[in-house]
Amino acid sequence: MTAHTTAIQTPVRHTLWDAPKKASVLVVELLAGLNPLVVNRLREMGLEPGQQLLSLGRGPFNGPLVVQIQDCVYTLERQVAQHILIQPQL
């Protein structure tokens, strides 16, 4: 068996939901599919491309995500956090 290691780079899409605990990440994009009112609110909370976030982990029982945005800590439910595309901060 020959190993075909031609890496077809499917970029792994990390969302905020999957961000590890205590990780500092950057917002890449807000994915389509959320209610426009909610998107607007998220933007006003500072969830914009380029914004730095500190993921504080998920609540008990796989509960909502806790994240620090600027000088506030918010909890976001899964459905929202999965619409926020991030990349780890280097």
Add this chain to the structure above:
Amino acid sequence: MKKIVLVGKPNSGKSLLFNQLTGLRQKVANYPGVTVELKSGRFEQFELIDYPGAYSLSSLSRDEEIAVSKLNDALQDPATALVICNLDATRLESSLMFGLQVQALARRQQKAVVFALNMADELQRFGHQLDTVALSAALGSPVFAISAKTLLGIHEFRQGVLALASAAEPAVPSADHGDEQALRDLSRSLSRQYGIQASLVLKNQNRIDAFMLNNLSGGLAFLAVMFLLFQSIFTLAAPLMDAVEAGIGALAQFVTGFIGAGTTTDFLNDAIFGGVGSFLVFVPQIMMLTLIIGLLEDSGYLARAALICHRPLSFFGLSGRSFIPYLSGHACAIPAIMAARTIESPRKRLITMMTIPLMACSARLPVYALLISVLIPERAYLGGLVNLQGVAFFGLYMMGIVIALLVSLMLSRFVISRDEKSDMPFILELPNYRLPHWKPLIVRVISAAKSFVYRSGPVIFAVTVLIWLFGYFPHDAGGLEHSYLGQIGHFIEPVFAPLGLDWRYGVAILMSFLAREVFVGALGTLFGIDGADENIAGLAANIQADGLALGAGVGLLLFYVVALQCVATVATIRAETGSNRIAVGLVVGYGLLAYALAYLAANLL
């Protein structure tokens, strides 16, 4: 009268500032979304209006919608002299944006604006100096650093506000900061320049949350807090209740000994000490409940509890945001139903409002406490840590919650339809942990007791006097059974007989549709007339001596867990939902369910 409006982000200390300026006592608590309607008061020659908090001019929830639309109205109104923009000085970055939006709006309407940077005491604690002069120049409106808690800078602020509001020419913001994007950039750069570092402010909070929101310790902490809450209402208040009971007994002895036997003494013993007195015994419990809920509200933990409950509550068609209305429903359903305005999803809000009446509100406390002490022996385990009656209490609270969850599940699955706004997601800010603000808390505890007495006192007094009159006369006919009341009672008895209850309980239940706690006063009077030995205030003992079957007693408890017997609650539901059908439907539905459960208990146990 000229008006001053007070707006800002949720939980930024608006209501505490309002209270300090007006001397009123609006509710202040440490979670976002406490104020859900406009509240006004007098500040010198002005009318000061406290607004619900809002994160932004485009609102998500009902309370924000009220804040934003009423702010627009106020800006159009020629009587509005000044807009106070209250910001959390420790979180400039996230609060300046809304401040700038409001400022731009006010500028367009040629209204004066002043910024109050609240919580300056916390900045001081971190040794941070806020340059209000430079900030005010950059913003183009006056800026004051204040603390509504320690009153730091409040004197200057008062003077400033009075001067600005009475000025002939309004101090319209001098600078136009541009469009939304420009505002966002400005708020960012200003907060970098003048604000305190976020990591400093959030350090403690995040450290505590690492424990409180951890999978294991967080879950355990939540259960412990809830158990202590409900257990302590009973155990901690018990000695105080005994003291009140003893006091009333002693007073009765003294007064009646003074007057001597006769109709007056009978009246005092039965109606006043037996009826009204048996309800005063519960005042310490009301105070304890208010104290503990107040401590939780001040601590900042409730937002965490909402987070922890979000997933389990979602299963039942509710939101994590339903948690706080549910919890405050244990004090009184009316403010709790109003508090449901903070739930973004209208559907979840409706379900929450419809099930809040099942929370064991403080009017049920006297009924529960009485029946528990009749039915459950007083026994303690683990060296007094767990008390059997306390556990029964806890069980009744839980039962209310469990039934509410089941009803929610049914409503969300089968009754209330979905619409596009129904899936508004759960987003909640977690406030800083804070130590209790003792002075307002103590005041609140005392006023809870007062309002319990003032609200129910007159009703209970009237009912007990009426019951006594009808139950005592004709006096020579051979006792209660043959009194006027007895004759009426026998007429309604068939309704309650299937529940294993005689007509005296029937009368007390019917009377308690005026207010639940009337049940205790009414029974107290009835057993007082009946009791041969005039054993005052020992109502539980009297009932035990009279004999109340376990099944019937448990049925009676279940009846009170479920039945919606509060006119004011029904009126609030009607007002908040705008629907007569829902209000009437709930009374009938819960009434039937209550009766059915009581029937089952009486016949199966």
